[in-house]
Amino acid sequence: MSPSISLTINGEARAVALDDPRVTLLDLLRERLDLPGTKKGCDRGQCGACTVLVDGRRVNSCLTLAATLDGAEITTIEGLALGEELHPVQAAFIENDAFQCGYCTPGQIMSAVGLISEGSAGDDPERIREGMSGNICRCAAYHGITIAVQEATRNMIRTDKEDAA
């Protein structure tokens, strides 16, 4: 049996036939849908490099079977920027040197976007570190990552207020 699923990926509706129902969302994105920005690190939920948003919630795409996502909305690192305009989290990562080798960075950024929308950490560095603890950085850029998430959180709150005004 080859199940077919409908997904909205970065705002674009896609119909995907799955030749193997065991395919993970991570492999689907990278191998089939030409979206290699999502990285494969440990492939078992321990590193966070594969973090994407499914219906707005951050999940490990390596621990998500694509076949269980029929009708879901997926956001990957490729879907954050508006053309040439970086997402505030992307801009804050660059501004604060929140990476070294960059391999974990797409996952870090997607996790930070999820964390900020959860709204439970605010700009408290301890809560940010807890909320980002599912994303490991082997270059240990954690200090910059925490500052970047703090800054992006403040910038996004400010923008929201301006938009509301």
Next chain:
Amino acid sequence: MTLHRPESLDEALSLLGGGAVVLAGGTDVYPGLRDGPPPSRMVDLTRVAGLRGISLRDGLWRIGAATTWTDVLRAELPACFAGLKGAAREVGSVQIQNTGTVAGNICNASPAADGVPALMALDAQVEVAGPEGPRRVALEQFIRGPRNVDLRPSEIVSAVLVPEATGQGAFRKLGARKYLVISIAMVAAVVEVSGNAISRARVSVGSCSPVAVRLRGLEEALTGATVAEVPGIVAGADLPGLTPIDDVRASAAYRREAVRTLIARTITDAMEVRDVT
């Protein structure tokens, strides 16, 4: 292999047996899938109506089998659940908490399952659905050993049930780092205080025996204790239920020593915390 996504409990039950693998969040199931031959079929419970969420009825809290750890964290629950919420915050990472379920944590039956001590301290029961109708079994009986639960191939866990209770919960986990780590030891407690002394304590320890255990002898010894007396009582207690082993995370000797400190701190946490957010 085929994947089924039933929308009712009856439909889910009709798909069981014959090597079918049941999954909800899948965070424990998927890593295992890559290491062996695929199962004949998988049954995803996340679309089954009424299986997700937490509700209170007739003195019993019901945590549906598809309820995630994030759902637990966001639910408004009484103070005795603070230990379960503490465990919810330390299961894997937020990415795992967003998909992994309470019931899955129990069914996976790891000796290091973060949710189990907290649920044992709450006297949780497991509601099992099967062809002969539902049955209930105490969590302490449900988990028979590592990766071994009281569940027939024709059955699934439909909910975890917790009797309404007063008291304050607490949870502490000891690991090599704070988050995203498998426990060296963990302790959950639910403590009721009258005046300044314990009137009832329920204490459970995980990662120090094949299955998490309640420390009933210690619980009795703690009755009447003040905060100041707790460390001495814990230090001198006989804890026959704890049989820690040497493994990659810690030695048995380290666990045996560290767990007493962890127990005393968890109990005093529960005695001192009055407001839980």
